[in-house]
Structure formats: C-alpha cells, structure tokens
Amino acid sequence: MGSEEPAAGIGEPLRAQVADAVVEWVKVLETPRFLTAGRPRSADERTLLMTRAALAASFVLSVRTAQHGRAVLLGVFSWAAVDLAPPGVRRNRHRFDLDVGLDRAAERLGRRIHAIDGADDTAEDRTAVSVGGWVGGGGGLTPDGAGGRMGRPAFRRQGRGMTTRRPITSLAASALAVAALASVGLATAGGPASATGGQTRTVPASTTGTVNAAAGNLRWGACPASAQPGEGQQCATLAVPLDHDDPTGPHVDIAVSRLVSARPETRRGTLLVIAGGPGSSGVQRLSQKGAALARETGGAYDLVAFDPRGVGGSAKARCGLAAEDRWVVTLRSWPAADGSIGSNVERARRIAGACERNGGALLRSLTTADQVRDMEVLRQALGESKVSAWANSYGTYVAARYAQEYPGRTDRWVLDSSADPNPRRLAHGWLADMAKGAEDRFPDFAAWASHPDREAEGLRLADRPEEVRALVLDLAARLDREPRATGVPGALLTGTALRQALQSALYADAAFPGFARLVGQARDPEAVPVLPPELTGAMPDEAAAVTVGVVCNDVGWPRSVPAYARAVAADRARHPLTGGMPVNITPCAFWKGGAPEKPVRLTDDGPSNILMIQNLRDPSTPYSSGLKMRRALGDRARMVSVDRGGHGAYLIAAGGTGNACGDRTVTRFLLTGERPDTDVRC
16 A cells, blocks of 8 residues: 555546435434434434534545545544444443543544554644544544544644645545534633623634634633622623533633733643532632632643623523512521521522423523533633542532543542532422521531630630520520511611521631621620621622522422421421521422423543542531542542541632631642542541
8 A cells, every 4th residue: 555656536426426415414414313223312412413423524535546435434534424423432321431532533533544554644644634534622622732642643733724745635524524613612711701791692613623612712811890899800792602512602701810820830620610600600600719719729721710691790680580589588498587488488489480381491590400511611711631620519519510520531630619410400409408507507606606715705605515506596596586687777676687697607716706796796785786788788680690590590499388397397306506497488489491401420431530528517518418529539549538527628718617627638639640649637
C-alpha cells in the first residue's frame, strides 16, 4: 500500500455515490424512532450515530484512492451499525458518555485509516481534518494528542480552521459533518456578562466547522456588581439548550465566573465550585469563598462556578406569585399554631396553579438532570477533558449525578454535606430529614447558650442546656398565641418565625449570637425584636420559582392531603423544634405534569475518585442521610466524618463549619489525589 501513488482525487461517480449514501444514512439516524430491539433512540444516541456518519464521510472523501474509499466506507458503516457505542463506553444502564463514545470513535476510525493508508504516515497526515473532521474541545472530540494511548493517532489543536495535507473534497460532506457536530448542542453566547437572566433565544449553528462552545470561546470580562465579585474574578455567559433533547432549538443563558490560578506553573486543571439550594448562586459562592480556596490549594486550579438556570445572573423563570406567598415562612409550609394544615393546602394549590400558568418551558427545565447537562456543556466550553469539583449541600447530588452520567470527565470530586440519594426520597425526603437534623444540632446551641461565658455578653439563656430547649419551645408557643411587633412593618415575630430563625441559626455557630439575642428581645416586653434579614420581606418571584420548581420537577411527590395531615401530627410530637414543617404538604403535591424524567438511582459504577466530608451534627443534611449517599457510592468514595455541628464542613477559612483535620484531608486530596484507605473520623 505504501507504494501506491496518491490519486488526484476521488472520481466523480464514487464521490456522488458516497455522498448519497451518507445522506441516506443520516436520514435514517434522524428518524425519531430509530429502532433497535424495538426501542427508540435517545437524542444523544442519534447524535453519536450522526456524528459517526459525518466522520465516515470526512474520511471517505479525503483518503488517497477510490479503492481505499470503498474500504473505509464499508468498514466504518458496518462498524457504526453493529452497536450503539464501542465497548466500555456505557456509563450505566440508562445512559452513555457521549464524549467518551466520540473519543473511542476517533481512536477506532483513526486506526482503520492508518491501517489502510500505511504505517509510514507522519503525525501531520493523521492530524485533525478540516471542516467536518476531527474537532477538539467543544466539539465533543477531545483527543489526547501525541501523549495519548499507545497505538492512537496523534492529533493537535489548530484553532478554528484545522488543516491537514488531506483536504475535504466535498462541500456536501463538510456541511453534513457540521450539522452533526452542531447537533451536540454546544453553543455559548459570546456577549458580555449579564447581571440579569436572559430570555430563551436561538443560537445558530456555526458554518465554519466549530460550534460556539468550542474550547476557549467563553468571552471573559468584568463581573456585574450584583455578583459582588472578588479581586480578579471574571464572568462570562454560556448559552445552553433550553431542552437538551432539542439542541438546535431555543437556548438560555447561564452565568459563569472564574478565578484564574495566580501560579500557572503549578496549575493542574479546573475545579468547579458547585453551590447548593436548589436556588443558590455558584457565582456568588465563588465571590465569597474563591480567594480562600485559591490560597488553600496554592494555585493548583482555575476556580470556576456557574449560576444554574433560574438563579442569579442566569435565565430565570417566574410563577407570578402573590407577595404573601413568597415569604420564607409561607413558602415553607409551617403548619398553623394548632397543627392544622388547611391554609397550607390552599397555598400549595395556589402556588402550583400559578406556576403552571406562568412558568412555561423554562420553569419545566429547572431540574437536576438539566443542571448536570449544563455542567457538561460548560466543561466542553472550558476545553477541559476532565474537571474536579467541590460541591455543597444539594450541589452534592448534582455532582454525584454528573459523576454517574459522565464518569470519564471527573478528576477529583469532593462532596461536602450530602443528602440521601434514594430516588424514592428525593426532595421530599430531604425536607423531612431536616427535622432530625435540627434535633441532632440543637444540643450544640443549648450548650453554647447556657455556658457561663455568655453571661458577660448578655446572651446566656439558662443555667443548663436542657433548660434552653424548654425555654425556646415555650417561647414559640407563646408567640403563636401572641405575636410580637418588630421593627419591620407587617413582619410579626410569630412562633413560626422564631422556629424558622432557629432553623437558619443552626447552620453555623457564628449565627448563635443573633438567635440568642432575638430570644432575649422576644422575652423582654420593652424590647423591639429585630428579625434576621430573610424574615423581613418576600423573596423575589424568580427565587421562589426556582426554589419550588427544581424539587417539584425532579420527582413525583405524594398527593394525599389526609396523609400529610397525619404526618404533620406525628412529626410535631416527635420533633417539636420544627413543628411538623418538614413533612407538610407543598406545591409539589399539586404539580401539573409530574416529573419530566424519572429519577436516577446512584450506583458504585465508575472511577474511585470521590471524597465525602460530613459533619456529625448537620441541621440540613443529617449525618444519617450522608451515610446513605456513602453507601450508594460504594468503593467510588471515601468519607471523612467530622465531629462538629453545622452545614458545610470544608474550608474553615471561608466559613466552613468543620475542623482542621477535615480541611487537611480534603486539601491533600485536591492537591495530590491521596485519600484515606478507609473512611475516617476527624
């Protein structure tokens, strides 16, 4: 084969024949019900096969002789038809890693071409093919280059227009490949950072062979003032499909932010900072914790965060809720003073109805599954083959889902304060667990508030810890009967408000003084109680929409009103600190349409690169719930149990509630990859 002279080009009859064959093949792949064993292909599966066809066309029309063209055509098409993905690509029983699939496709196709054309080709012969060929970074193909696996062809990045000594000879094949690659849905807005959520819009596919989310195409600039950026923090906007099953349809904007490593010589990759919630801003979390995290990790990472859709600077949905339905103490279903839930039922039905009328497609897209897919688009836009992560609270479930959906794209994965991932208990189980979390954590506050050191501060509530509990419960009952006026017109200090203030204060020791002061003011008939900021007004409609939307879209909730009433009565007796709120009815009981997708059960299938950290007395994600996440992940994870109270254990320097031992263990893992051999306690 090496002695053959290269042909000037493929003959016109064969070229037309090949082009026609590819077009027909893609028509089949685009059919909504492309059946195998009677099962319709998903959009991702069709995308993978379409991309294979495009790659086949590129190679067929760029090989040296017509004879070679026929061989590649038959080989590639036969290979593409044998099975959906090459061996080892499947992530789990439900999905497969598209990027890894394309990576393997590139490898196998490259080997076929190399075998046909001869082993004496140079690396340049096997580099990226122009329009419609190999695409690095954002196109879903991220070859390892010359440093890849043995036997793999060498690739190199050459910017937007990749060149080779074998140009594509068919515009039809080029257009076909562009369409297939663009359908992956990697489109990013190139405009400046925005302080407000964008509307859905159409992002046209590129006509240059690279899609808009190609590596490095995020346009970084100054952050909006609303993000309260730290020094050196930059922001950008990323466009993602509103519906990932329709990647060429409307797109929504996602706000992204980064802190670039100040020591590029030590940089080892990108670390995603994943916020909790649902409804918390990743951009603001980076603003608050990024500088401390950068110091802790010594510049080993570029730190990147994003606002999930519906949050902060990203596209937002609205439900059009009345102001009285958007207070924390009404959006959270606190029962009436006598334990009845009639008003909660009416409010829940009213909120669900408003969201159905006004939320639209964007509200329905507020799901964990879509946040995971948005993260994958972000990874590709960053041009990273793998990313590391530090996820907190609800963000740990997002991160765990990503690690299951895209295991080959995870590097060092930290889950801080995890909840039970059981699909049967998603969302409503997390809320119910808060009752136990409050009981686990309250003794820390009681010990603090009864300590003699509080005397000089005017914050000592009782002489003994057990007296603090009785005092708080008695005060809440009295405020249920006789609410107190506060410094905010229309905002009363009720028993419900006191319980909610307690729930918030248990998150960190630093909040103990504020709650103790509020208790003292409520007991003093001459004082004017000062409410914590979250209890002084209604939250924005957009914030209420995402708070309700994610938990209601992720899973179907129980719908029996009598069952909720019974649960509240039992929970009030068992956990009086939370008054039955965690098990009460929510708008999800009346949510129209149910969950768009079935929840996924997390498994231990994947690389062992996860480190969990969990406080023993966490008021929001109790330790017992974290243990359930630990069991679900099996040998993929190790767990650091920290003998502390509060929510969010890692990084004391940035407000973490753990201890120095826990911080050292997590930081060592992020810097060296070393984890304890077994679960440990700090």
